[in-house]
């Protein structure tokens with residue numbers, strides 16, 4: 140059925156069941172002017188919002204509707220992970236054209252709810268409006284963090300080591316293989332379609348005492364520059380240490396591109412990049428999913444890298460930019 144035939148109120152009614160995955164914190168969910176939720180004593184509240192636009196953040200050519208919802212939740216959860224926080228509540232706004240088949244919307248919600256269930260997050264409200272254009276999905280997420288413990292971008296200190304979680308450039312490899320219609324990239328395709336936020340690692344890193352952290356939505360170059368600027372420090376990384384998946388090397392070979400660029404400029408990995416006191420190096424490496432790729436030094440707020448050919452180059456704050464010529 141088309142959305143315009145179902146109507147706004149019936150649509151809301153159709154999605155409001157199965158939205159509460161941590162009932163202890165909810166006083167009022169979907170169904171009133173505001174939602175009402177409880178906060179934990181001794182904790183600070185985190186809030187962040189992220190939007191996904193059809194044609195900009197996703198294409199039904201490369202993703203199933205279920206994946207769109209899944210990744211929308213991941214993008215929002217990832218910002219909570221980047222602070223070392225615990226996700227709690229979300230509200231979701233959708234602008235959709237009247238001719239859309241409601242089965243597509245149901246599938247997107249199924250993806251959203253799957254991630255809500257997995258991370259014990261409640262969907263407590265939202266908004267539904269019509270648009271004469273592409274679909275626009277926005278989630279606002281609320282999380283919690285023990286008082287004074289949020290891991291900021293501004294906490295990096297000279298002498299810190301720089302680390303990343305899992306593989307970088309993974310999602311961009313999957314998207315690249317899809318857009319060039321190349322077979323043989325099963326792992327990274329899932330990385331593009333159904334990425335996971337690093338909630339548990341974010342909490343572990345915060346508890347270990349990392350100094351600064353960011354999630355990778357726009358690309359490693361851009362995120363490292365944000366840390367360098369906020370913290371007023373210089374960062375230097377060794378490009379040969381960046382953990383790339385074998386499918387990234389394979390795609391770079393097939394397309395005659397530099398594999399490192401998928402990591403530096405790709406984005407949407409939703410992995411974490413952080414800096415930590417050198418004394419934590421052993422403990423970090425023992426986690427298994429962390430790679431140390433560089434260090435923080437005193438100096439201008441810039442990021443440099445040592446290339447495979449042992450040359451030093453400046454890594455610009457390039458990555459995904461919504462308004463570039």
Ligand SMILES: Nc1ncnc2c1ncn2[C@@H]1O[C@H](COP(=O)(O)OP(=O)(O)O)[C@@H](O)[C@H]1O
Nearest residue numbers: 186187188189214217218221353354355356357
């Ligand atoms: N239109 C806006 N109005 C107010 N604040 C904004 C707007 N767009 C972005 N911000 C803020 O700018 C900062 C950087 O945003 P962004 O690059 O989207 O972060 P992230 O990559 O973590 O999602 C954040 O603090 C965000 O809340």
Ligand SMILES: Cc1ncc(C[n+]2csc(CCOP(=O)(O)OP(=O)(O)O)c2C)c(N)n1
Nearest residue numbers: 189194195196197198356357405406407459
């Ligand atoms: C169809 C399609 N084209 C291109 C991309 C790549 N892409 C789109 S937005 C983006 C960056 C992340 O989005 P943004 O809105 O900047 O997220 P934020 O930094 O706010 O978390 C990337 C790499 C994609 N995912 N899908």
Ligand SMILES: [Mg+2]
Nearest residue numbers: 188189190356
């Ligand atoms: Mg954002």
Ligand SMILES: [Mg+2]
Nearest residue numbers: 218221354356
């Ligand atoms: Mg972020």
Ligand SMILES: [Mg+2]
Nearest residue numbers: 356357459461
């Ligand atoms: Mg961005």
